[in-house]
Amino acid sequence: MKILIIEDEINAAKELERILLEQDKSNEVLAILDSVEAGIAFLKRNSSPELIFSDIQLADGMCFEIYKEVPVNSPIIFCTAYDEYMPEAFETNAVSYLLKPVTEVAIAKAMEKFKRLRFAFEPAAAIQSIEKLSRDLKYTYKKSLLVELREKIIPLPVNDIAYLYLENAVIKVVTLKGQQYYITSTLDELERMLNPESFYRANRQFIINRLAIASIDRFFSRKLVARLVMETPETIVISKANSSDFLRWLEG
Incomplete structure (x- = not known):
């Protein structure tokens, strides 16, 4: 049971x-x-x-x-x-x-x-x-997101995305190659659009792609820190309450 x-x-x-x-x-x-x-x-x-x-x-x-x-x-x-x-x-x-x-x-x-x-x-x-x-x-999850670059709207394959980041009420989309775009959706909306097998809502600021994770560090108070394959604008901290769930997700 x-x-x-x-x-x-x-x-x-x-x-x-x-x-x-x-x-x-x-x-x-x-x-x-x-x-x-x-x-x-x-x-x-x-x-x-x-x-x-x-x-x-x-x-x-x-x-x-x-x-x-x-x-x-x-x-x-x-x-x-x-x-x-x-x-x-x-x-x-x-x-x-x-x-x-x-x-x-x-x-x-x-x-x-x-x-x-x-x-x-x-x-x-x-x-x-x-x-x-x-x-x-x-329900099928999005295979591409429509992102903005200057005056253009570009279909970006979700597999190319390293992370999505909330910065000053604006969502920044960063690819595995380091390209940066912006999108008008909220993080809550994007979390529902993206396949949870590949993307994880780490905290209020970040949704991260499994493919972008380089390592996990243990943090104080049983929290975790996700290190990505590129630098991020701030440290990605997973709360103590979500740490076990995050590790299970990472194992697949």
Whole structure:
């Protein structure tokens, strides 16, 4: 079973992972995420897991913000030190609500309950998969972008782009050969136009091409710095919340 853990206490997350793997060798923990931002990023880029274990109070807010931002059909087992969030939790796809410290017995009982209720989630998961496949078949990402150079409009193949950069409310497009152009779209619009297998939204200023990445440096506070094959106008920093997602994307 593919399981996602959303928990900002790393020791608690690792203990939960250990218990899940010991109880069933077929369990697979897809990722351990410690923030709302990381949860949203992961669920936007990946299909819904079969089950989510979720803390409620995270490093940057309440987990409910994730489920309001991203439609998730996965059943959720909440693990928290507080019982006052139970009503709000059961407005989501909650199948169980465990109070910390969570024991192996409590997890086993929650998993048994989930297995009994699992059929109720499967139709929704099937519908979601069909809808996603339909969207993927209908939607094709841009092969070229129309960029501006003086008085000309030029079709630029996206494979030639090294990065896109927001500078003083203007989007600069820089190619792998160092050519520079400008485009009138926003970074949010461009992120939707470009194939996420090749391009990554590193932060509020940069979208970068996988082909342009020369190396990754570790930065303080568990952030990362992407070094490209050419100089960039400023350092490309990937936040701590997105660093794991970025490395998974880089691996392909």
